Amino acid sequence: MNDFFTKSTISGDIYRFLYFNGQSSRQEISNTLGISLPTTTRNLNALQEEGMIENAGEFESTGGRKATIYQCVSNSRCAVGIDITRNHLTIVLIDLALNIIDSKRMRIPFRETHEYFSILQEEFETIVSANIADRSRLLGIGISLPAIIGEDHKTVTYATVIPLSLNIYSFFSNYIHEPYLFFNDANSAGLAESWKGDYTDSVVYLSLSSSVGGAYMNGRSIHAGDNNRGGEFGHITIVPHGKRCYCGRNGCLDAYCNANALTDFTEGNLKEFFEILKSEKNKGIINIFNEYMENLAIAVNSLRMCFDCDIILGGNVGAYMSDYLDDFRKKAIKLNPFEKDGSYIQVCHYRTSASAVGAAIYYIDEFLQNF
Template structure:
């Protein structure tokens, strides 16, 4: 094939990808509005839409009322064209989700399963994945892969764990899981994955900092909608910023880390029913829990304000505690504004949209992103 032909084909593919991504972003569009938005001729749009339709990647989704009285045909992306599986591995639980191309959770399973760096454990996880896929009734041939979120730091190719003290899985490899999973697998850091799920297909802002408040504290940084990994894949380790000189001991061996003041166990271990119980007692006005909460918030707001000062962008609260923050967001924003040197309000502070399954969804999206890019 001549170079010219190759170029023409590449341009065609670029156009098709731009068209698909625009439909994906907007959900539903007319042919005319696609042509207008991308500055591509109507015949080119038509031709590409036909190919996308043939590939089952888009759907003809009805009619738009257009101004001239004639109705314009609308297209939308087909969320069921492919699926992806996400797994969130924590010390005591496994969450498995099946998501469609739109990052919607089709099937979810959460079971208590204590992590062990043993073959039997990986085999059990493989069986849970198989079960979840079966329950979802999704065509197995449409599954892009399995993303596995773990509380640990990863190698650059995301196939090896370089630090996972909480699990005791330092040095762990993706092959351990792959042996029992008949799909391509990739690791994700739990907080990065959850942050990825939060920014997915949102136009809210170009920049976002995600603060994950779970058994350990972590986070993720997105600049211009791109994940910022850092030089050593250790960005956003917010849990190990020092907030109290010589303060409480952290599991990492240092003193005064954010983690020692803001991890979810500080709240959950003070109540008989974990976090649910804690927030229930707080609602009932228990003075003991009120005191724990106030102290927790004091350190949390120092952390949040530091993030705002550093990044000057929205801060999203996630993780186990983030799931309960909706009802406290006004208090938090008020506290945030009081601490802030420059701003009269704390609206930059937001609550996560995904709840307990955020990390699993984000891990699943690690397969969706390259698929969309490849269309």
């Protein structure tokens, strides 16, 4: 993702300022951006006429005239995110402020068949037609996949979690008629978390779902790496010659900390695992979770040593971690020679839709850059 403010126009600068700062007054915009007050006024009026910004009352004044509050109209544009996993399909419609306007999550095993894509198309159309009267307001559709995606966001360079054929991108065109691109699932989730958490510095997102992945974020952009494999934390070796990983090697973090390491004991049901854990009655489950956290602590400490930034526990398991965060922080801190405070470890905002939201953010980011 490119830097912001690449295309600089006065109205674009004003719009982006309002977008990233929430609310502001004419005077503050003029002062901060170094634009004369008349030019600021003219541009604000034009943006308002286009329906891009609105008045939101007046600021409290300590004397003199009260200043009008300006803010972006969050539903002036929207984007769709579709997250395809082995067994689930999630579709979200988000506005510019990343509010989820509508969403659908269903259990449906992925198959590259007409039947599967027809269902996807139907669900997509239902959401879009129920919420967007004017299709030109839909910026695009980001599709999140458990795969490594080429730089063009149209090719899949590595996929073992779900089988994907080489012409998968063109296959989609039979069912989706707006602009669409592919994104890695864990990278997308990291993007959603960093935007939602308003991170301006570096942050690592660790995705703990049916596979383990992640993203290293620099503010609002993903560090993709030389081969678009930045953040493939699942294949960090944590136990030499250890358990077999799906990649064919042994001892990878994925083999120890994917969600199956827990759900293998509850017939694939993660919610049930955490319910039993919470009841504190099943010693076996408590031990399994303890061992899981010990292994996860090794990875989290390694990431802290590499990046020295906040680490967000995400994915399906991360969504359940808040009750166990204190415990987990203690385990991670034991391995850390420099720190006694584990507050750098955070829990994700999104429970199930981070990857879908993150894939949609691409189009919002693009819109903001080119405004």
